[in-house]
Amino acid sequence: MNIFQMFMVATVTLAMPQLAAADTLLSNVTLVDVENETLVEDQSVLIEGNRIAGVGAGLSAPDTVRRIDGGGGYLIPGLWDAHVHVFSSPTEPDTAFPLYLINGVTGIRDMGALWPIGDQQALQARVEAGEVLGPRLILSGAWVDAAPGSWPGMFLADTPDEARAVVDRIASEGWAAVKSYSMLDEATYLALAKAAGDADLPLVGHIPERVALGTAIMAGQAGMEHFGRIPMACSPREGAMLGDLRAAMANGADQAAVFGVMAARNRIVLESWEGALCADVLARMAGAGMHVSPTLVVADFYTGNWPAADAPRMGMIPAAVRDASGKPDFRLEAMTEEVRALAQDSIALDRRTFALAHAASVPILASSDASFANPYLFHGFSLLDELDIYVAAGLTPGEALFTAAVAPPRFFGLEDQDGTIAPGRRADLVLLDANPLEGLATLRRPRAVIAGGTVLDRAALDRMEAELLARGE
Numbered sequence: 001m002n003i004f005q006m007f008m009v010a011t012v013t014l015a016m017p018q019l020a021a022a023d024t025l026l027s028n029v030t031l032v033d034v035e036n037e038t039l040v041e042d043q044s045v046l047i048e049g050n051r052i053a054g055v056g057a058g059l060s061a062p063d064t065v066r067r068i069d070g071g072g073g074y075l076i077p078g079l080w081d082a083h084v085h086v087f088s089s090p091t092e093p094d095t096a097f098p099l100y101l102i103n104g105v106t107g108i109r110d111m112g113a114l115w116p117i118g119d120q121q122a123l124q125a126r127v128e129a130g131e132v133l134g135p136r137l138i139l140s141g142a143w144v145d146a147a148p149g150s151w152p153g154m155f156l157a158d159t160p161d162e163a164r165a166v167v168d169r170i171a172s173e174g175w176a177a178v179k180s181y182s183m184l185d186e187a188t189y190l191a192l193a194k195a196a197g198d199a200d201l202p203l204v205g206h207i208p209e210r211v212a213l214g215t216a217i218m219a220g221q222a223g224m225e226h227f228g229r230i231p232m233a234c235s236p237r238e239g240a241m242l243g244d245l246r247a248a249m250a251n252g253a254d255q256a257a258v259f260g261v262m263a264a265r266n267r268i269v270l271e272s273w274e275g276a277l278c279a280d281v282l283a284r285m286a287g288a289g290m291h292v293s294p295t296l297v298v299a300d301f302y303t304g305n306w307p308a309a310d311a312p313r314m315g316m317i318p319a320a321v322r323d324a325s326g327k328p329d330f331r332l333e334a335m336t337e338e339v340r341a342l343a344q345d346s347i348a349l350d351r352r353t354f355a356l357a358h359a360a361s362v363p364i365l366a367s368s369d370a371s372f373a374n375p376y377l378f379h380g381f382s383l384l385d386e387l388d389i390y391v392a393a394g395l396t397p398g399e400a401l402f403t404a405a406v407a408p409p410r411f412f413g414l415e416d417q418d419g420t421i422a423p424g425r426r427a428d429l430v431l432l433d434a435n436p437l438e439g440l441a442t443l444r445r446p447r448a449v450i451a452g453g454t455v456l457d458r459a460a461l462d463r464m465e466a467e468l469l470a471r472g473e
C-alpha cells in the first residue's frame with residue numbers, strides 16, 4: 001500500500017483545452033487498415049457528433065461543417081490501454097485523462113482501484129456525453145481476493161458461497177467484468193468463474209497463485225492479466241511450484257516462506273522451460289480464446305529502467321507522485337538477490353514466450369498497468385512503451401498496433417467500435433505524420449487526436465502538455 005490509497009474520494013474537476021464541438025470534415029488523409037496492414041490514400045472522414053458519418057474520396061459536406069486538412073497524414077483508430085488503474089487516488093483522472101489523449105490513447109480499461117463504482121460510472125457517463133474530455137472507460141475493477149485482500153477496497157471471498165454472493169453484488173452494481181486476484185484458493189476461484197459465467201460477466205484477472213494455468217483455461221477465464229504465468233506453465237514443474245506455494249500458505253501463511261517460494265520460481269522456470277510444452281499450452285489458450293494483457297513494461301520498474309528525473313513525462317505527473325516514485329518500495333524490497341541476478345534472463349524468456357504466444361494466435365490486449373500507485377508506470381506513455389516492447393519481441397508494427405487499436409474494443413464487445421474507420425463507428429481517431437505500419441515512433445507525437453468527436457489538433461495537444469507541465473511543478 002502507498003499513500004495514494006489512503007486518500008478518500010474527492011470531486012473531479014477537469015479543465016482541459018478543447019476545440020468547440022462541431023461537425024468536422026477531415027480531408028486529405030491516408031486511412032490505415034490495421035487488421036489487414038493496408039493503406040487507402042486520399043480519403044476524407046466526416047464526423048458528426050461523436051460518430052463517423054462518412055468515409056470516402058471526395059466527400060461533400062455542408063458549408064457549416066468545419067474543414068480540417070489532414071495534410072497527407074495517416075489516420076488510425078484510437079488506441080486502448082487494456083490494463084490501467086486510473087482511480088487509485090481522488091484526482092488521478094485530472095492528470096491521467098490528458099496524458100492518455102496526448103499519447104493517442106482514447107480508450108482505457110480500469111482494472112481496480114479505490115473509487116466507489118457510482119463515482120466511476122458518473123465520470124464514465126460524463127465522458128460518453130462529451131461533458132468531460134477523456135478516454136472512453138471500461139470499468140472492470142471489481143477485483144475479488146481472499147481476505148484480507150492484497151489491496152484496500154477489494155471484494156473478498158474465502159469460500160465458494162462467498163464467491164457466489166460477491167458475483168451477485170458485482171453484477172448488481174454494473175461492473176463490466178469480474179476480476180480474480182492472486183490469493184483466492186482454487187475452490188473459491190472455480191466457484192467465482194462459474195458464478196461469473198452464470199451472471200454473463202467475463203472473468204478476467206490474475207490467475208490465482210495456487211491455480212494452474214490449465215485450470216484457468218478449463219474454468220473459462222476470458223482474460224488473464226500479466227504474463228509471468230505463461231512461461232511458468234511452459235515448465236513441467238508448474239505443478240510442483242504450485243504445490244510448494246500451497247504448502248507454504250497452509251503453514252499458517254508464513255509470509256516469508258510464501259515470498260521465498262515465489263522468488264524461487266524465476267530460476268526454476270529458466271531452468272525447466274520447454275518449447276514443446278509451451279506450444280501445447282499456447283494452443284490451448286488460443287483454442288479457448290483466452291486473451292492476455294501482458295503488461296511487459298512493468299519489468300522496467302523492477303530492473304530500475306526508469307526515466308531521467310528531467311524527462312517530460314516526469315514533469316507531467318503531480319509532484320507528490322513523482323516524489324513517491326523514488327522512495328523504497330515493498331515490491332522492490334521483496335526481490336531476492338537471485339531474482340535480481342536473473343532479471344535480464346527472465347525478461348528475455350518472457351519476450352520469447354510472448355512472441356510464441358502471438359505466433360500461436362493467443363489474442364493479446366495491449367496493456368501497461370499504468371497508475372499513480374505503480375511507480376514509473378505512466379498513463380499514456382507506458383502504453384507506447386509496451387507497444388515498442390512487442391515490436392522488439394518480434395511483432396511487426398502493424399501487429400503491435402492491432403493489440404491496441406483493434407483487439408481491445410472487440411474483446412469488450414463494443415457495438416460502435418471495432419478498430420476500423422467506417423461509418424457508424426465512434427470517432428476515436430489519431431492522425432499521424434508517418435505510416436505507423438513502418439514504425440511506431442510516429443505515435444509519440446500525433447498530429448491530431450480525435451476523442452469522441454472532439455478534435456485536438458497539434459496546437460491543442462501542445463497546450464495540454466504545457467498545462468500538465470505547469471501543474472506538475
Ligand SMILES: [Zn+2]
Nearest residue numbers: 083085111369
Ligand atoms: Zn494492475
